[in-house]
Every structure is written in structure tokens, then in C-alpha cells.
Amino acid sequence: MHDLGSWDEEFGALTADVCKRLVEIAAPTEAVCIPLQGSGTFAVEAAIRTLVPPEQAILVLANGAYGERMARIASQAGRRVVVLDGPTHLPPDPAAVASLLAQDPGLGYVGIVHCETTTGLLNPLAAILDVVHNLGRRALVDAMSTFGVLDVHAAHPAIDAIIAASGKGLEGLPGMGFVLMSPSAIDASRGQCDSHSLDLVDQYDYLRAHGRWRFTPPTHIVAALHEALLQYEEEGGRLARLARYESNSAALVVGMNAAGFRLYLPEELRTPIIHTFCAPDHENWDFQTFYAAARRRGFVLYPGKLTHEETFRVGCIGAVTADDMRRAVTAMSEAVVEMGISMEPILVEAGADN
Ligand SMILES: *Cc1c(COP(=O)(O)O)cnc(C)c1O
Secondary structure (H helix, E strand, C coil), rough: CCCCCCCCCCHHHHHHHHHHHHHHHHHHCCCEEEEECCCHHHHHHHHHHHHHCCCEEEEEECCCCHHHHHHHHHHHHCEEEEEEECCCCCCCCHHHHHHHHHHHHCCCEEEEEEEECCCCCCCCCCHHHHHHCCCCCEEECCCCCCCCCCCCCCCCCCEEEEEECCCHHHCCCCCCCEEEECHHHHHHCCCCCCCCCCCCCHHHHHHHCCCCCCCCCHCCCCCCCCHHHHHHHHHHHHHHHHHHHHHHHHHHHHHHHCCCEEEEEHHHHHEEEEEECCCCCCCCHHHHHHHHHHHCCCCCCEEECCCCEEEEECCCCCCCCHHHHHHHHHHHHHHHCCCCCCCCCCCCCCCCCC
């Protein structure tokens, strides 16, 4: 309830404090935080256009919609793009990454999505970063849904940029992206961005020189993110947040299995961020009806993002607890009953859940 002037020094100090806290979450790291107006995708595009020189190529690892989006952004930006295209239920093989890089010296950069939120699949970030580093290339990491929750390996020497945003696991409002960029990458890419409004180095230089964003900042989003970061610290930081999401995830998985819903991914590939469930194999199934029935009970679901299989997704992140997840399971169970679909519990062996 307190307005901030976008060019006022109070807002400059707030921005600096938000950036400092974002770097601390990723510590240890030498990276600096560059904020950017817009949703997460804007920050992904900014990182590509700022860091990948126009004459260089990028290898994008794509096993879901966000990897595909990164490839599309880079190719629309005129960069040569090689895509390691994989099925949505499998992580990319670091050996395949190594062989593509060895074959093509023009591939200076590798774009990696940490958790592919399309399915909730955790990609093997550390193993791929090792390959990138050993072959002398640089990495851009889309850590949108993992930042503040999982270890994003910010100190890894292969990383030029870690890209995330104000929503997702930080539990702020959506509307601000940010990129943690290494000082050497900033110096190497100054002046080369082929977009004016998405030039991260220009944004960084301007912020340092004037204590202000280059263009009108989303003041309320930044203020809300500041408050969300204070709450994040009060909760106990990354491990405490991860523990809560793990407990949300466990409540969801156990409850959904008992209700008869099968998970799309095997346990070892899942993250406690979002889960993909297979739609019941029943003639009455219709996602819109299911969605509306769950919504009437107070729960908003995510549609599936897979083309080859009928699925839906349930997020475990945000200011919710395991009790909320159990209530969501009840709502979804009632929704299928209302649709005339009866399901058998999925039996779970001790120590495994699918
Ligand atoms: C949410 C998300 C994004 C960005 O999406 P926006 O809708 O632009 O905020 C990018 N990558 C991943 C992996 C995400 O989960």
C-alpha cells in the first residue's frame, strides 16, 4: 500500500536489495543479477540475444516445450541452432551432447532447461555442464522452475547465465525475469546484443551508473518480490522451501495413486515442482469437464503439454502445504466420480511410488 516512484532512489535501493538476495540464493557464485521487465521467456530471449554472438551457433537440448521454445527463440534471432531433440520422458544423454559438440566447433553455446516444466522432468544439469566445460563451450541454463528450490550449480565454470523469474518457486508475482550472469560473460558480450530492449549488459551498465532501470520497471512486482524474498528467508531458505515442496509432492503422489491416477514419469526423473498424470483410460474422460469440476471445488489445474499422450499436470509449488494438496486430491477424486469414471487404486510397493 506504499507507492514507489520508478525513478526514485528508494526504488533503486529496493532493486539492489532484490538483486543481492537473488545472488545469495544461488551462492556461492561470482555472478551478478540483472533484472528484466517481462515474464520468464523475455529473460530467456534476452540472455540468448545478449550472450550468443550473431555468428555463433547454439546447441539446445529439447525434451519438452521449454527446450523447444528456447530453440525457436534462438533461430528467430537468426542464430544457427542445433537441437538435440529427445522424447519428453527421457533426459538427454551427456555423451550425445559431447559428440554433437565435438563434431561441430561452431557450437559455442549450449542451452539447457533444468526442470522441463512440461512434464516435471529433471534434466542432468551437472553432468551436462561438465561436458560443456570439458569441451570449452559455454552454457545458458533455464532454471525458471528450479531457482530457489533445487541446486542450480551456479558456481559451475561452464555457466554464463542462469535464467529465472519472480514467480514459480520464489513465490513472487509474475512479471520480472532475471539473469545471473558471470562478470566475464558481461564483459565479453558488451555491445553485441542485437535487440535494444533485451540488451542485458546495457541494463546492467545503466543500473550501475544511475541506480535505475533503463525503462519503466514493474514497481509493484519488484516490491512484491522483495517481500516474497523476505518470506523465503523467514521460511529458512532453499532447503526449507524444498522440504515443503517435497512434502506437497509426496502428499499429491500418494493421494493420486490411491485415487487411481498413474504418473507419467518414473520416480527417479520427477521433481517436487510439478507432476504429470496420465488421463484415465475411460470413454467419459474429458479434460475440460474435469478441469471445471476441480475448479468449482477451488483448485485450478494445468492442462497437459504433451502431444502424443492425454495428460494433465498439478503443481506443487507456491504458498501451499501438504494439507492443500490432500484437499486438491479429494477435489480431483470427486471430479472423476462426478464424471462417472471409477478407478482402482494404484498399488505402491514399499520404497517406491509407481
Ligand atoms: C515458466 C517457465 C518459463 C517461462 O515462462 P513465462 O510464461 O514466460 O514466464 C521458461 N522456462 C521454464 C522451464 C518454465 O518453467
